[in-house]
Amino acid sequence: MDVRRLKYFIVTAEERSISRAAERLHITQPPLTRHIQSLEEELGVLLFTRTSWGVELTQAGAALLKHAHNISAHIELATEQIRRVATGQAGRIDIGVFGSAMLSIIPKLLRSFSATHPDVKVVLHNTPKERQIGALHQGRILVAFDRYLPEFPNITSELVYREPLYVALNQSNPLAQQTEIKLDDLRNEPLIDEQDQSVFIACRTLFKRHSFEPIVAQKAGDLIAATIMVSGGFGTALVPESILNLQLPNVVFRPLATDVECLIDLHCAYRKDEDSRLLNDMLDCVRAYQRDQLPPAAGTPTAA
Amino acid sequence: MDVRRLKYFIVTAEERSISRAAERLHITQPPLTRHIQSLEEELGVLLFTRTSWGVELTQAGAALLKHAHNISAHIELATEQIRRVATGQAGRIDIGVFGSAMLSIIPKLLRSFSATHPDVKVVLHNTPKERQIGALHQGRILVAFDRYLPEFPNITSELVYREPLYVALNQSNPLAQQTEIKLDDLRNEPLIDEQDQSVFIACRTLFKRHSFEPIVAQKAGDLIAATIMVSGGFGTALVPESILNLQLPNVVFRPLATDVECLIDLHCAYRKDEDSRLLNDMLDCVRAYQRDQLPPAAGTPTAA
DNA sequence: CCCGACCCATGCTCTTTTTGTATGGGGTCG
DNA sequence: CGACCCCATACAAAAAGAGCATGGGTCGGG
Structure with missing residues (x-):
């Protein structure tokens, strides 16, 4: 059954006349007559009784009319929703994050994205970095937020946010007695490294300048785990400012005083060949955030 | 949007391959490719991403798939119901009755009709005889039940039921002291006639034979109203047996003893040119009733 | 590294469907 | 009784659909 025929039928039923309906439909009367005929033939049912002044619905025709309105509305609703999904106004966006990145500006970013895309379901996947790259390639996630990101084929990334370092x-x-910590204070301090070494990589210039050789006492899966280990007394950790959002027992945070600026980055990564509307909208969000928040965030940290 | 295209789309989405889907649909691959393309063009939306091993749904395609199943099911449900309406298995039947005819076998008849047509809504219209004829002509009712029916163009009728007369x-x-009433007992009795004179017409042979001239004291709209007037003491009425179903204060019913059989008929009337399935089924019901009930009813009345 | 297998896309042709024009039969109204 | 309006049908032109042949791309195996 063709939906166009259904619409023809609806108009014919409304006009109670094939000729008038044809006029309204901007076609001539004979094709419409045959459409009605073939609809009747297809259903094996007489839809109209032909009178001298026009046509009149049979009971079966009246039954079809009821359904026809619903079906037609159903289809229009569906096409509308599909268009919304295609234009990124509705649907779902899958985002990869890992560990401390989640504590960073992600919540704010997602809130501002959701504000402009109320019908898009946001799905966060908390996954280690390497698996995020795979997920990006396979399209299971559209964008990933991570700190340090090496080069991968077909993947590009942009800086989202930079934040200063603290000592947990x-x-x-x-050392907790001091108001701030110098790098030299940590020379004999057992430090907790994490899997991806985001912090150590971010600090490598600083470390080199001071000939600082970190004493790695423990390894943690991510920076949150590292901070938990600090809480347990396993050592000291260098963490980005966003970790300060964590309230853990027996942990104090002190700014890391450095002679050269040392910031840790948050990037977002995505496939170069992906140009879905949803991704671009998300990147717009990120860039708006960069414009609005990055300069003050880099200069004067807002969190305490 | 063509529903056939929707089915093509569903199969393609299921097979994740245009070629395999084409095979399942018993067409070749190029037409299916173009169907998908034109569906995409119509919606202005990419439904599949083409990969080296086949095709994969986009988010918009997935959204369409969900709706497509519903829409397709909706349409099949509708066609099924329309066919049921057309074959008289569902829908609605409008029936005209008037006054005492309702008290007759109509309830039984409708019950047996409903038993075989559970999804047909039965609508009773209590309307005077003349308006029933108009309603029949206009198709507002499909069949009418009445006692005496003169000839009308394009209307035919058949006998449904005959019943003996009683005196109310x-x-x-x-006279209430007698166990039965003779016609001669009523010679000086003020009688209550009704609008359509169904009873007097039914008795005209009997009246003539006995040179009986009824004394008409009152006129009532129908036989039920006549019996109510008997209850009010306005006179005496000749009524068909089915009126005995009425329980009215101060009214007693006595059989009318006659030397020749005098029965009053109930007919059903319908348009000669109407041959809807519903009418024929209803007439089948009536005829089955005639076969089963008419002989005993005519010979030995069952009601007391 | 190339070759065959498989995928989707496209150009071309033939068939089927759909559309418009012209026309006819039947009913209604002045 | 003739003008008028309705729906149905015949016929030709236009559009859409289906199949065939073919091309570009990717993936695996020799």
């Missing part, structure tokens, strides 16, 4: 100390550590 | 007497009437 166990309360019992004598 | 007010309790205070001396």
Whole structure:
């Protein structure tokens, strides 16, 4: 059954006349007559009784009319929704994040994205970095937020956010008495590294300049885990400012005082060949955030 | 949007391959490719991403797939119901009745009709005889049940039921003491006639034979109204047996003893040119009723 | 590294469907 | 009784659909 025929039928039923309906439909009367005939033939049912002044619905025709309105509305609703999905006004966006990145500006970013895309379901996937790259390639996620990102084929990334470093100390550590920590203070301090070494990579220039050789006491899966280990007394950790959102027992945070600026980055990564509307909208969000928030965030940290 | 295209799309989405889908659809691959293309063009939306091993749904395509199943099911449901309406298995039947005819076998008849047509809504219209004829002509009712029916153009009728006559007497009437009433007993009795004179017409042979001239004291709209007037003491009425179903205060019913059989008929009337399935089914019901009930009813009345 | 297998897209032709024009039969109204 | 309006049909032109042949691309195996 053709939906166009259904519409022809609806108009004919409304006009109670094939000629008038044809006029309204901007076709001539004979084709419409045959459309009605073939619809009747297809259903094996007489839809109209032909009178001298026009046509009149049979009971079966009246039954079809009821359904026809619903079906037609159903289809229009569907096409509308599909268009919305295609233009990124509705649907779903899958985002990869990992560990401390989540504590960073992601919540704010997603909130501003959701504000302009109320019908898009946002799905966060908390996955290690390497698997995010795979997921990006396979299209299981559209964009990934990570700190340090090496080069991958067909993947590009842009800087979202930079934040200063803090030292996470166990309360019992004598250094906790200081208001800020210098790199030299950490020379004999057992440090907790994490899997991706985002911090150490970010600090490599600083470390080199000071000939600083970190004493790695423990390895943690991510920076949140590292901070939990600090809480447990396993050592000290260098963490980005956003970790300060964590409230853990026996952990104090002190700014890392450095002679050269040392910031840790957050990037977002996506496939070069992906140009879906949803991705572009998300990147627009990120860039708007960069414009609005990056300069002050880099200069004067807002969190305490 | 053509529903055939929707089915093509569904199969393609299921097979994740245009070639395989084409095979399943018993067409070759190029036409299917173009169907998908024109569907995409019509919606202004990319439905599949083409890969080296086949095709994969986009988000918009997935959205369409969900709706497509519903729409397709909706249409099949509708066609099924329309066919049921057309074959008289569902829909609605409008029936005209008037006054005492309703008290007759109509309830039984409708019950047996409903038993075989559970999805047909039965609508009873209580309308005077003349308006029933108009309603029949206009198709507002499909069949009418009436007692005496003169000839009308394009209308035919058949006998449904015959029943004996009773005399409805007010309790205070001396004749109420008799177990049965003879026609001669009514010679000086004020009688209540009704609009259509169904009873007087049914009795005209009997009246003539006995040179009986009824004394018409009152006129009532129908036989039920006549019986109510008997209850009010306005006179005596000749009524068909089915009126005995009425329980009215101060009214007693006595059989009318006659030397020749005198029965009053119930007919059903319908348009000669109407041959809808519903009408024929209803007539089948009536005829089955005639076969089963008419002989005993005519010979030995069952009601007391 | 190339070759065959498989995928989708496209150009071309033939068939089927759909459309418009012209016309006819039947009913209604002045 | 003739003008008028309705629906149905015949016929030709236009459009859409289906199949065949073919091309570009990717993936695996020799």
